[in-house]
Amino acid sequence: MNWAGAMPLAGLTGGLLIGLAGAIMLLGLGRIAGVSGLVARATGIAPGGTPWPIASAFIIGLPVGAWLIALVAGSVTTRFPPSMTVLVLGGLIVGFGTRMGSGCTSGHGVCGLSRLSPRSIAATASFMVAGFATVALMRVLGVSW
Amino acid sequence: MRRVMIALLAGLLFGAGLVHSGMSDPARVRAFLDLLGGAWDPTLTFVMGGAIVPMAIAWRIRRRLDAPFADTSFTLPATTGITPSLIGGSVLFGIGWGIAGLCPGPAIADLAIAPVPAAIFVTAMLGGMILHRLLPALPAKQPPLETSHV
Numbered sequence: 400m401n402w403a404g405a406m407p408l409a410g411l412t413g414g415l416l417i418g419l420a421g422a423i424m425l426l427g428l429g430r431i432a433g434v435s436g437l438v439a440r441a442t443g444i445a446p447g448g449t450p451w452p453i454a455s456a457f458i459i460g461l462p463v464g465a466w467l468i469a470l471v472a473g474s475v476t477t478r479f480p481p482s483m484t485v486l487v488l489g490g491l492i493v494g495f496g497t498r499m500g501s502g503c504t505s506g507h508g509v510c511g512l513s514r515l516s517p518r519s520i521a522a523t524a525s526f527m528v529a530g531f532a533t534v535a536l537m538r539v540l541g542v543s544w
Numbered sequence: 545m546r547r548v549m550i551a552l553l554a555g556l557l558f559g560a561g562l563v564h565s566g567m568s569d570p571a572r573v574r575a576f577l578d579l580l581g582g583a584w585d586p587t588l589t590f591v592m593g594g595a596i597v598p599m600a601i602a603w604r605i606r607r608r609l610d611a612p613f614a615d616t617s618f619t620l621p622a623t624t625g626i627t628p629s630l631i632g633g634s635v636l637f638g639i640g641w642g643i644a645g646l647c648p649g650p651a652i653a654d655l656a657i658a659p660v661p662a663a664i665f666v667t668a669m670l671g672g673m674i675l676h677r678l679l680p681a682l683p684a685k686q687p688p689l690e691t692s693h694v
Contacts, residue, residue, distance in 0.1 A: 401575065401583035406566045410587040413565020414594020420558035421595065422602035427550045429612035429619055432558060434649040435673075444673045449619075453551040460555015461649065462656035465568060468560040469657055475563055477654060478571035479661035480644050489644025490651070490665040492636055494672025497648060500633025501621070504647045505558075507634070508592065513599035516623035522634040529638025534577040537642070543578075 421510050428453060433506020434461070435497035444498075480544050500526070547614050559653040565591040568654050570645030577642050640672075 424432040430449055439445035440454035448454070469475045480486055497503045500522055502511065507526075511519020537543045566572045566587050575585035611617055641647050646654075646665055654662035 401585050404575075404583070405585050406572075406587045407590045410565045410590030411594040413561040413563070413567065414591035414596075415598060416557050416561030416564060417591065418561075418595035418598035418602075420554040420556075420561065422598045423550060423554040423557070425599070425602045425612070425618075426605060426609070427554070427612055427614045428547055429615045429617055431620060432554060434558075434647075434652065438648055438652060438670075439673050442670060442673075444670065444677055450547075452548045456548045456551040457555035457558075458652060460552045460557075461559035461562070461653045464556035464559025464561075465563045465653035466559075466656035467556070468563045472563075475568065475657055476566075476572075477569050477658045479654075479658055479665075480570060483664065485644055486661055486664045487668040489640045489646060490668025491672040491675070492640030492643065493647060493651075493665075494640075494669035494674075495676045496633045496636030496638070496640055496672070498633065498673050498676040499629050500635075500637055501630060502634075503637060503649070504641075505649050506621075509595045509599055511623075512592075513596045514603050514623065516621075518621075518623055518626055518630060521626045522630055525631050525634035526638030526641060529635040530577045530642040531579055533639045533642025534574060535580050538578065538580045543581075544574075 417505075417509060418513075421505070421513075424457070425510070431506050431510045432457070433502050433510060434458075435494075435503040436501070436506055439498060482544065485544060496526075550614055558649065559656075561595075562650050562653045563657065565594075567591055568650045568657055570650070572645075573647075573650070574642070574645035577645075 421432040424430050437449060437454040437457050440448045441458040502522060507519040507522040512523055562568050572585055572587060576588040651662055651665050
């Protein structure tokens with residue numbers, strides 16, 4: 400366990416902001432703040448669903464909000480995988496999987512779990528177990544980063 | 545226009561929350577998923593806990609509303625129907641998440657923090673989404689929508 404490097408308080412307050420964002424989407428617009436679905440809609444990859452201007456506004460908000468908080472914080476640590484192969488392979492699988500599974504950490508994880516949706520509970524359990532297993536397997540194979 | 549501004553505000557708060565909570569750092573997310581590394585990072589559990597509280601309250605408020613505040617109806621996915629594509633897709637997503645330490649929200653937020661690697665990941669992610677749409681055997685299945693009109 401790495402409590403020294405953990406950020407419990409910032410995690411909690413950042414999480415509250417994420418949940419507030421989800422609550423605004425639900426109570427304001429009657430929609431799920433699911434990033435994979437909204438990104439597919441904003442890029443036109445998903446033919447229907449949330450109206451395009453709403454999906455696009457939400458997706459544009461993500462990096463702008465990130466930029467604003469980084470401006471306030473001064474510096475932000477982001478340690479990306481050092482390998483192009485890891486980035487591309489991870490991205491391809493995440494894109495394919497989130498469309499096939501109809502959601503990701505935000506839609507199924509945050510919005511679905513808090514709704515006690517059986518579909519989202521099953522989806523979240525699946526991607527969590529797969530995530531743990533993948534990282535463990537990469538460690539065993541000596542390809543962790 | 546009002547609805548677009550509401551969506552933008554939600555996106556801003558979401559992106560700010562991701563960075564503030566450390567979830568925009570792929571290595572931190574991966575440290576949460578890394579049970580064998582000896583330096584397990586519990587931060588993600590706090591983020592999920594913090595995010596679920598306002599959302600759970602919002603779901604309770606939703607039950608008393610006939611319509612959302614700025615739209616005519618709720619358009620929400622079904623909660624039941626655990627299908628092979630739901631589980632298979634989620635397992636695939638988890639594999640990609642474990643490989644790179646990135647899921648869609650942080651990847652897009654990171655376009656403002658670490659533009660080059662984030663853009664590579666996001667481009668590949670969009671490629672994966674397009675691939676899914678193109679494959680005839682796996683149509684882009686939207687879960688059935690539950691719409692309640694006023």
